[in-house]
Amino acid sequence: xxxxVYHTPMKxxxxxxxxxxxxxxxGQVAEDLxxxxxxQTADVLRQIDALLAKCGSSKSRILSATVYVTDMALKPQxxxxxxxxxxxxxxxxxxxxxARLGANVLVEIMITAAKA
Amino acid sequence: xxxxxxxxxxxxxxxxxxxxxxxxxIAGTTAxxxxxxxxxxxxxxLKKIDGFLAECGTNKSKILSANVWVADMSEKPLxxxxxxxxxxxxxxxxxxxxxAKLGSAETRVEIMVTAAK
Numbered sequence: 001x002x003x004x005v006y007h008t009p010m011k012x013x014x015x016x017x018x019x020x021x022x023x024x025x026x027g028q029v030a031e032d033l034x035x036x037x038x039x040q041t042a043d044v045l046r047q048i049d050a051l052l053a054k055c056g057s058s059k060s061r062i063l064s065a066t067v068y069v070t071d072m073a074l075k076p077q078x079x080x081x082x083x084x085x086x087x088x089x090x091x092x093x094x095x096x097x098x099a100r101l102g103a104n105v106l107v108e109i110m111i112t113a114a115k116a
Numbered sequence: 117x118x119x120x121x122x123x124x125x126x127x128x129x130x131x132x133x134x135x136x137x138x139x140x141x142i143a144g145t146t147a148x149x150x151x152x153x154x155x156x157x158x159x160x161x162l163k164k165i166d167g168f169l170a171e172c173g174t175n176k177s178k179i180l181s182a183n184v185w186v187a188d189m190s191e192k193p194l195x196x197x198x199x200x201x202x203x204x205x206x207x208x209x210x211x212x213x214x215x216a217k218l219g220s221a222e223t224r225v226e227i228m229v230t231a232a233k
Contacts, residue, residue, distance in 0.1 A: 004180065004207065012208065012211065017210050024180050024210045027210075027211065027213070100189050110183075
């Protein structure tokens with residue numbers, strides 16, 4: 001039986017968990033919430049890169065992504081940042097839906113990835 | 117031979133829980149008592165999740181990931197109060213919480229978890 005690894009436990013949740021060679025990351029939002037959709041997405045994806053690196057993985061090992069946007073009309077801006085970032089030869093499964101998020105948050109992304 | 121998939125409480129549209137190897141997937145769970153506020157409903161939901169996890173031979177200290185949907189983001193602090201009182205302080209899963217339209221107007225919260233056995 002493999003043990004569960006918890007990364008950076010906070011008050012309510014951990015940043016990432018690992019079990020059985022699979023990494024789960026918490027919903028990430030931008031640090032700069034004054035930015036527009038494209039910049040917020042790029043900010044979130046940078047944080048996901050750092051989280052995955054901490055867990056010994058990388059964006060080329062992502063299995064699945066759930067993207068929440070506050071306004072479907074802004075999805076093309078999210079996609080622009082996503083396309084510039086995603087490993088084009090290894091794109092994960094992804095779903096994008098509209099949902100209301102925290103104050104000034106335009107995008108939130110949750111990832112499941114394989115360890116390297 | 118492939119690993120068996122075990123389905124608990126199968127209904128016409130879904131199962132309450134699915135076990136595969138040492139992973140457990142719990143269906144989106146809502147409160148039966150819709151009269152309660154978001155905190156009361158979250159407490160009931162978490163109690164139900166405790167029950168499903170126990171049936172699968174695991175518990176809240178082995179949750180890997182949680183998705184929380186609230187009917188109104190302004191009620192998130194109520195959900196969080198129940199969550200913090202419940203979550204294993206030494207084994208906190210990852211989580212995302214967003215606002216979404218749920219099954220009925222009275223439903224204030226729905227939670228789905230993935231856990232290890």
